[in-house]
Amino acid sequence: MAARSISQAVIKRLPRYMRFLSEIQAEGIDRISSKELSERMHVTASQIRQDLNQFGGFGQQGYGYNVSKLIVEIGKILGLDKPHNLIVVGAGNLGRALAGYSNFESRGLYIRALFDAAPENTVKDVRGLPVYGMDALPGYLATHNIDIAVLTIPKDNVRAVAYRLYELGIRGFWNFAHIDLALPEDAVAQNVHLSESLMQLTYYMKH
Amino acid sequence: MAARSISQAVIKRLPRYMRFLSEIQAEGIDRISSKELSERMHVTASQIRQDLNQFGGFGQQGYGYNVSKLIVEIGKILGLDKPHNLIVVGAGNLGRALAGYSNFESRGLYIRALFDAAPENTVKDVRGLPVYGMDALPGYLATHNIDIAVLTIPKDNVRAVAYRLYELGIRGFWNFAHIDLALPEDAVAQNVHLSESLMQLTYYMKH
Numbered sequence: 001m002a003a004r005s006i007s008q009a010v011i012k013r014l015p016r017y018m019r020f021l022s023e024i025q026a027e028g029i030d031r032i033s034s035k036e037l038s039e040r041m042h043v044t045a046s047q048i049r050q051d052l053n054q055f056g057g058f059g060q061q062g063y064g065y066n067v068s069k070l071i072v073e074i075g076k077i078l079g080l081d082k083p084h085n086l087i088v089v090g091a092g093n094l095g096r097a098l099a100g101y102s103n104f105e106s107r108g109l110y111i112r113a114l115f116d117a118a119p120e121n122t123v124k125d126v127r128g129l130p131v132y133g134m135d136a137l138p139g140y141l142a143t144h145n146i147d148i149a150v151l152t153i154p155k156d157n158v159r160a161v162a163y164r165l166y167e168l169g170i171r172g173f174w175n176f177a178h179i180d181l182a183l184p185e186d187a188v189a190q191n192v193h194l195s196e197s198l199m200q201l202t203y204y205m206k207h
Numbered sequence: 208m209a210a211r212s213i214s215q216a217v218i219k220r221l222p223r224y225m226r227f228l229s230e231i232q233a234e235g236i237d238r239i240s241s242k243e244l245s246e247r248m249h250v251t252a253s254q255i256r257q258d259l260n261q262f263g264g265f266g267q268q269g270y271g272y273n274v275s276k277l278i279v280e281i282g283k284i285l286g287l288d289k290p291h292n293l294i295v296v297g298a299g300n301l302g303r304a305l306a307g308y309s310n311f312e313s314r315g316l317y318i319r320a321l322f323d324a325a326p327e328n329t330v331k332d333v334r335g336l337p338v339y340g341m342d343a344l345p346g347y348l349a350t351h352n353i354d355i356a357v358l359t360i361p362k363d364n365v366r367a368v369a370y371r372l373y374e375l376g377i378r379g380f381w382n383f384a385h386i387d388l389a390l391p392e393d394a395v396a397q398n399v400h401l402s403e404s405l406m407q408l409t410y411y412m413k414h
Contacts, residue, residue, distance in 0.1 A: 011407060011410055012403075012407065014406070014410070015400070015402065015403035015406040015407065016400070016403060018406065019385070019400070019402075019403070042387070042389075077410065077413075078406045078409055078410045078413075079406075079409035079410050079412055079413030079414075080406065080409060084409060092304065092307075093300045093301070093303040093304035093307060094300070094301070094304035096300040097299065097300035097301035097304055098401070100299075100300060101401075101402070103385070103402070104402060104405065107402065107406070109402075109405060109409070147412070148408065148409075148412075171412065172408055172409070172412045173408075174404070174405055174408050178226070178310070180249070182249075188408060188411040188412050189408075190404055190405070190407055190408035190411070192401070192404050193222070193223070193226070194305070194308075194399070195222065195226075195308070195310070195311060195314065195316075196219075196222035196223060196226070197381070197397055197399050198311065198316060198381055198397070199221070199222040199225065199285045199286075199287065199314070200218060200219065200222065200397055201355065201379055201380075201381050201395060201396075201397035202285055202286035202287060202291060202316070202355075202379070203218055203221070203284065203285045203286050204395040204397070205286055205354070205355075205378065205379045205395050206284075206285075206286030207286075
């Protein structure tokens with residue numbers, strides 16, 4: 001599968017295909033035409049055929065797409081064919097909100113623990129997950145197979161904390177601090193800038 | 208200004224320009240070349256010139272861009288030239304996290320109150336903002352000039368709540384429930400799917 005040649009625009013759309021296909025699967029449907037899928041997703045059928053053909057094309061003329069096969073194949077491309085273990089660093093409201101999403105687990109994304117500079121301040125338990133102090137990071141990471149850190153800490157601390165986590169072996173960073181985190185070449189950071197999405201909303205409200 | 212002809216890709220990049228330009232302004236710099244801006248933003252200088260020329264081009268050959276003028280102009284395009292008043296509907300961890308972001312205010316985006324089905328459960332105050340029950344919505348919206356609702360409620364309730372808010376006059380929706388919210392034509396919804404961003408991370412970790 002020529003996954004390397006998939007365009008960035010398609011990569012951004014693949015999780016959306018996952019979401020709709022999973023909903024369709026949950027309804028007990030195991031075969032869907034590009035036309036039906038396009039109506040649900042509000043994109044054109046030709047866009048769907050073009051996207052899904054980029055990684056081999058699982059549709060058959062007159063048959064449509066095999067939903068469960070497509071979910072498995074898109075999952076492979078997205079790196080969801082093996083489980084990922086995550087920690088949340090920063091147990092404030094946002095960190096606790098993310099740790100509370102049990103639906104990540106249906107994708108093989110398991111949040112295992114939270115870390116915070118002041119773990120004693122966490123008022124309520126999140127799904128029974130442990131909350132540790134930052135000092136516990138080296139010991140925890142040495143004994144647990146964690147590959148992704150979710151960073152929900154203030155902007156001023158995030159570079160130092162990310163670098164420390166990198167030194168402790170973490171290579172995947174899901175960063176919510178309002179900076180673009182730059183890391184060594186063998187690490188990957190996905191930066192989420194929530195305010196940018198809000199500004200897109202105000203744009204569309206004006207125009 | 209031919210704002211209507213700006214491509215969607217550029218619109219998505221404009222908030223990022225805002226962020227970097229604001230940082231530059233905070234450093235006391237009021238003039239920047241496309242080359243310097245490109246080094247900070249890790250995009251090519253020609254991309255920057257092309258983007259900023261789409262809405263008139265504020266650069267002068269050999270002078271560079273006037274930072275504060277550019278911030279004002281991009282703000283106008285993004286609909287930030289007038290203040291927006293927001294309510295957060297759903298005072299759980301995510302709603303409280305968003306209500307806690309005081310930096311939205313520097314863009315003229317003011318969160319005024321939170322609403323929740325069980326307001327008595329909110330354990331701590333968020334920046335002194337009031338938390339009301341859902342029954343208080345009609346009265347509150349009739350007496351406050353709110354134009355955006357931030358929806359941080361469970362997926363199953365979000366369509367009904369959004370429709371109710373629409374009937375009460377809200378036309379901007381920032382939706383965090385994991386569905387694509389569809390609304391009447393005169394309303395705008397920006398759907399944030401956090402798990403899609405996480406799946407982009409796992410993609411890049413694999414490839």
